[in-house]
Amino acid sequence: MDTTRTAFGVRAAPVDEMSIPHILVVDDSPEDVRPILLAIKAQGWRISLAHDARQGLQRALVLDPDLILLDVQMPHMNGFTFCRLLRESDETRATPVIFLTSAGSLEQRLEGLKTGGVDYVLKPYEPLEVLARMRIHMQLQHRDTVESGESVVAANSDDELLLRAAVRYISQNLRDLPSLQEIARSVGTHDKRLSKLFREHIGVTVFAYIREIRLRKSQELLSDGNMSVQDISDWLGFGSACNFTTAFRRDVGMTPSQFRQQAKGK
Known part of the structure; x- marks a missing residue:
């Protein structure tokens, strides 16, 4: 059996990189998301970062992540607008979006769910809880994809x-x-x-x-x-x-x- 070596020793077998969850984190405050980034890295999951919503939308359309963690209050475009546009693309309309934000009013929480978010977590947060929510939504998305048998490939301007x-x-x-x-x-x-x-x-x-x-x-x-x-x-x-x-x-x-x-x- 082939093995791969990490900084912590020998791993039994190589893992297909495409089978590893890929998380896109969109937030203009690096310090706010540092705890969850460390927690995601500890899981061995892949991470892509974007520091504003416009950049995040471009990366979402190109990278097709398994889940997106999204802030609300960002310059140029807020998270709600990002989510609306995400839901109109054939490639990303089913991608789970978890809002991770300090925008905590009832109106904002309802708006996040209305625009297509699957969950809404307030800062400050507990990284382990966020990880648990991420796993649940990725499992649900995988089940829905398998059951529907859909594979959509389309380009949207x-x-x-x-x-x-x-x-x-x-x-x-x-x-x-x-x-x-x-x-x-x-x-x-x-x-x-x-x-x-x-x-x-x-x-x-x-x-x-x-x-x-x-x-x-x-x-x-x-x-x-x-x-x-x-x-x-x-x-x-x-x-x-x-x-x-x-x-x-x-x-x-x-x-x-x-x-x-x-x-x-x-």
């Missing part, structure tokens, strides 16, 4: 990732959408670039797209549910039932009530 992330963000926040600038910031770009992407790839402005999605969703709710017109208006962020009715009539050619009656065959 930056424009595609931004557009997908923006479309998903809009869909998830129809009720209370922020400004165009804030939508753009949430997916890691600026309003002019986002507007250009929508015009080039979808053929409409961002606001026209939002209006179309709201009206399309309203038709689904009117056809399949029993929500009142007022509730649908509130839920989709039209501001008032009057605004909703006016927009709906202009686009569909009838009032929401008339559409519901027709959809249900009355």
Whole structure:
């Protein structure tokens, strides 16, 4: 049997490097992650580092790590935006992301899970606990991959990732959408670039797209549910039932009530 020698003696057999877990750590504060880096190295796992989210996203797409440890508050792009973009790539959408951060408000914790994180650990942390959580999520991911039998190989441009992330963000926040600038910031770009992407790839402005999605969703709710017109208006962020009715009539050619009656065959 072939053996390999380490600083601590002889290891029984060489290990296929690709079978060793590969962890990407994205954090702009090296001292904060030093304890977990030492703990990961002690496991013999591979580590890649990134000191900001943009660099981390590039490395995630290229290296395809088994798990990502991610800070929230970083310059240029925060961890939530990173995670949104990560979830829009075919290569990384299933990669487990554990937030390891001092951003501990309830709103921030919920945002981390909403954007695709599988776990949320606050600093200061216990390295052994983080390791245990990492093992659990890598085991779960391995089981899901084996059961599904999926092997996705695809290339996504930056424009595609931004557009997908923006479309998903809009869909998830129809009720209370922020400004165009804030939508753009949430997916890691600026309003002019986002507007250009929508015009080039979808053929409409961002606001026209939002209006179309709201009206399309309203038709689904009117056809399949029993929500009142007022509730649908509130839920989709039209501001008032009057605004909703006016927009709906202009686009569909009838009032929401008339559409519901027709959809249900009355």
